[in-house]
Amino acid sequence: MLPENWDVLMAFLAAQTQWRIGAAGFTGLDYLAARIAVRSVIADGFGLRKRGKRLRWRDVLPGLKVMEGAVLDRQARERKG
Numbered sequence: 001m002l003p004e005n006w007d008v009l010m011a012f013l014a015a016q017t018q019w020r021i022g023a024a025g026f027t028g029l030d031y032l033a034a035r036i037a038v039r040s041v042i043a044d045g046f047g048l049r050k051r052g053k054r055l056r057w058r059d060v061l062p063g064l065k066v067m068e069g070a071v072l073d074r075q076a077r078e079r080k081g
Helices: 003-015 031-039 057-080
Strands: 019-022 025-029
Touching (some): 003 031
Antiparallel strands (some): 019 025
């Protein structure tokens, strides 16, 4: 894991229970709920944020969108068989 991706991973793990779910499965993250979850995460110093600082939504959102897209792509491939 590259240090520049660590804080995004921590944010994604914090937001992992904040998915919107439809008939076909996940439809995307609920960004309002995910933002609240991410704001509760304190950086451990392994990523770009200094240890003890809260993660900033605007810093991790682009990476969260990439990870969200990867989950949705995988789900779509699994549905196709």
